Amino acid sequence: MRTAYSVETVRTAERSLMARLPEGALMQRAAAGLAAACAQLLGRVYGSRVVLLVGSGDNGGDALYAGARLARRGAGVTAVLLAPDRTHPGGLAALRRAGGSVAGVGEAEELVQRADLVVDGIVGIGGKGGLRPDAARLAALSETSRAIVVAVDLPSGVEADSGEVRGAAVRADLTVTFGTHKPGLLIDPAREHAGSVRLVDIGLELPEKADLEALQHADVAALLPAPAAESDKYRRGVVGIAAGSARYPGAAVLAVAGALRGGAGAVRYVGPAGSAVIARFPETLVSDRGPAKAGRVQAWVVGPGAGDDAATVAEVLEADVPVLVDADGLRLADRETVRGRTAPTLMTPHAGEAAALLGVSREEVEGARLTAVRELAARYGATVLLKGSTTLVADPGGGPVRVNATGTPWLATAGSGDVLSGLAGSLLAARLSTRDAGSVAAYLHGLAGRYAANGAPAGAHDVANAIPQAWRDARGAASVRG
Known part of the structure; x- marks a missing residue:
């Protein structure tokens, strides 16, 4: 797990x-990892042109020491100093001893445009808000140059936490x-600024409880x-789907499609789209008697x-089993009813729905x-899955x-969220917690989206059909093994 x-x-x-290391040893560890990554990107270090964008903090020191290592290997290294009077003295001295040079902000444009690699050591992980004008100009220059841009610890201008x-x-x-x-490396919009991320081990001893977790294949496989051998469809779990309407029967079909591929033993459908559901998925248990009389789930x-x-949303929320609330259900669910539930609740809004629930703009x-x-999880007393690029x-x-x-931009298509809801609901019925069901479903749904699209547009039904492939991939299997 990341x-x-x-x-x-x-x-x-x-x-x-x-406190346990010689002075400067930790920065040297970081600089060594940074220099190795830069050298790998350059391929041929000797004769390459490297520009360091150096602020006043420790990130600037890391960049300077890494630049000194590259200079000793024959690179032409120039440090552009944003705060000459507050530049890390040891790093600056090391760079100069290695044959590197120093320039002011006014000389940066030509240097950056000619560079093969630019190292961003402007602001450290404690930075808040956007970059100041001089730093912002350097960021813009690096973006328009042909150089490879490497950020030290975190891209300058994004907020780490x-x-x-x-x-x-x-x-x-x-x-x-x-x-x-750092959290900002995993969450958009900051994640978009980070590019690929390489973690350098410098020996930190960190607490067991992290601020953020990202599941990987092994974690998903375990869940x-x-x-x-003795399982039947009821022991595997039965998920109920109360979805669709005369206007949107497809939502019911797609939610059922996701649920049938989510690990539960059976799917019960309740709602006005029963004919459409049974025509597409005859294995579905269809009822027209309402959620309370549909049978055990x-x-x-x-x-x-x-x-x-x-009325149907309220009736489902009265059930003493885990409930996933999505789409129109988010708008219709009473907050105090959700908070008062004794069984777990999983809410799955996209940004627009989350904004409506919080009373803020989508952009916010x-x-x-x-x-x-x-904030949403705290307000509703529920587990919340906020859909999006992350x-x-x-x-x-x-x-x-x-x-x-794990997803792809091609997942931004009508009905994709309905498939995700069905998949996560099925995992809930298979007795995963709301947190595990939501995160495992998001992982598989993202993988399925990649497989379905494969670089081209794909519909929500294609995503549903690709879930078994994603499931096998997460398990590390090319085919079902019993």
Whole structure:
């Protein structure tokens, strides 16, 4: 599992480690990792042109020491100093001893345009808000140059703890981060600025509880339900789908499609789109008697394509089983009813729906996704899955937020969210927690989107059909193994 820690936690760990090491040793570890990454990108270090964008903090020192290592290997290294009087003295001396040179901000344009590689050491992980004017000009120059841009620890101008970008910021091709990932490297919009991310181990001792978690294949494989020899469809779990309307029957079909591929033993459908569902998926157990009389289920999905059917949403929320609320259900669900539920609830809004629930603009949610998902979880007393380019899953009691980035922009298509809801609901019925069901579903849904699209447009039904392939991939299997 990939983890990320806050600035405060990282700095505490750094102080603890520095107290046990010779002075400057920790920075030298970071600089060595940074220089190795830069050399690998350059391929041929000798004769290459490297420009260091150096601020007044430790990131500037890392860049200077790394630049000195590259200069000793024959690179032409120039440091552009944004704060000459507050530049890291040891790093600057090392660069000069290695044959590197120093320039002012006024000389930066020509240097950056001629560079093969630009190292961003302007602002450290404690930076807040956008870059100041001189730094913003350097960021813009690096973006328009032909040079490879490498950020030190975090692209300057993005916020480490929140992933927010409140002004001008560097866009890197590679970010070399030290000790641990920072939340901003995993969450959009900051993640878009980081490029590829390389983690350099510098020996930090970090607490077990992280601020952010990102599942990987092995984590997902460990959580996926698997039938035992004595399993039947009821032991595997039954998920109920209360979705669709005369106007949106397809939402019901797509939610059922996701649910049938999510690990539960059976799917019950309740709603006005029964004929469409049974025509496409004859294995579905269809009822027209309402959720309370549909038969026993281990979890419900309510809301996709529901229109204004508030009565069905309210009836499902009364059930003493886990409930996933999506789409129209989010608009129709009463907040106090959700808060008062004794069984777990999983809400799955996109940014626009989250904005409506929070009473803010969509832009505000998209710019501060981590804040938004935590606030929604706290307000509703529910686990919240905030959909987007990086999907976030937050529990109401706090704890590490799960982040997922397995998807593709091609998933931004009508009905894709309905498939995700069905998939997550099925995992709930298979007895995963709301947090695990949401994060595993997001992971598989993202992989399925990649497989379905394969570089071309794909419909939501294609995504549903690709879920088994994603499931096998996560398990590390080319085919079903019993």
